[in-house]
Amino acid sequence: MFGCLVAGRPLQTNLQQIDDTHAIFELPAAGSINHICVFLLGTVPFPDGYGATVHFFWPGKGFQLLGMLSNEKPSAIFRLRGTYSAQSTTAHAVFTGAAPDTSSTSVTAVLGLSVEPLPQIAQEVAALPSAVARTTNSPAADATLMAERIVKNLFNFVTSFLGGAGAMGPEVMIPLGMVAKWYENFLTKVRNTGVGFLENQE
Known part of the structure; x- marks a missing residue:
């Protein structure tokens, strides 16, 4: 059952x-x-x-x-x-x-x-x-919080290569390969440790 x-x-x-x-x-x-x-x-x-x-x-x-x-x-x-x-x-x-x-x-x-x-x-x-x-x-609220943490993780990853969030602007181009690398790293970490690491990011 x-x-x-x-x-x-x-x-x-x-x-x-x-x-x-x-x-x-x-x-x-x-x-x-x-x-x-x-x-x-x-x-x-x-x-x-x-x-x-x-x-x-x-x-x-x-x-x-x-x-x-x-x-x-x-x-x-x-x-x-x-x-x-x-x-x-x-x-x-x-x-x-x-x-x-x-x-x-x-x-x-x-x-x-x-x-x-x-x-x-x-x-x-x-x-x-x-x-x-x-x-x-409230699964919707929980899903929203999880989505926010994932996007924040991507943002932190990308800005670490571009000199920090201050270097980001509307004209900054982000190579697709960088997003693909984040995606592979992210999935590996989730498979190995679960999603708990998202709660610890600043």
């Missing part, structure tokens, strides 16, 4: 059923995860009036409610790095028994899904911290 995709990794459909209304995905090497996409596979819809809350468990830190899925909202992208805020709900208690061993050097986190009535989900999601709520409930 559910799929899970971590940027730069294969699609996960290896859902582990906890009980009739709870299931998890294990996320190995969780320290390298920046964003995660969770979605309905389209094979089995939710029963009428139901959806699922999405929870993230980091060993030793507890659970965080990320957001929700429903038949009307069959997919969502969540930013994990920099938004962690431990919480405790009834749904979390079910997932705790499935939490992985933390003795290994590579931390395995858990993404939990809890099927619940939509009115209950609406109350839980309304209580999300504002930063998480913005990421979860």
Whole structure:
């Protein structure tokens, strides 16, 4: 019913059923995860009036409610790095028994899904911290911010070869090869490290 995709990794459909209304995905090497996409596979819809809350468990830190899925909202992208805020709900208690061993050097986190009535989900999601709520409930704003960071990265790259932003003017010609070089470098960096580097640029 559910799929899970971590940027730069294969699609996960290896859902582990906890009980009739709870299931998890294990996320190995969780320290390298920046964003995660969770979605309905389209094979089995939710029963009428139901959806699922999405929870993230980091060993030793507890659970965080990320957001929700429903038949009307069959997919969502969540930013994990920099938004962690431990919480405790009834749904979390079910997932705790499935939490992985933390003795290994590579931390395995858990993404939990809890099927619940939509009115209950609406109350839980309304209580999300504002930063998480913005990421979860406003994909357009999130996409705009990402686009702005990508364009800024290109601008910084080009101006580094032209003597800084002060040298830029309406008549400055930028060789197409320079843009192609930025594009190749940008894709290599995204494949190797994700998009987190865009948040650190000045």
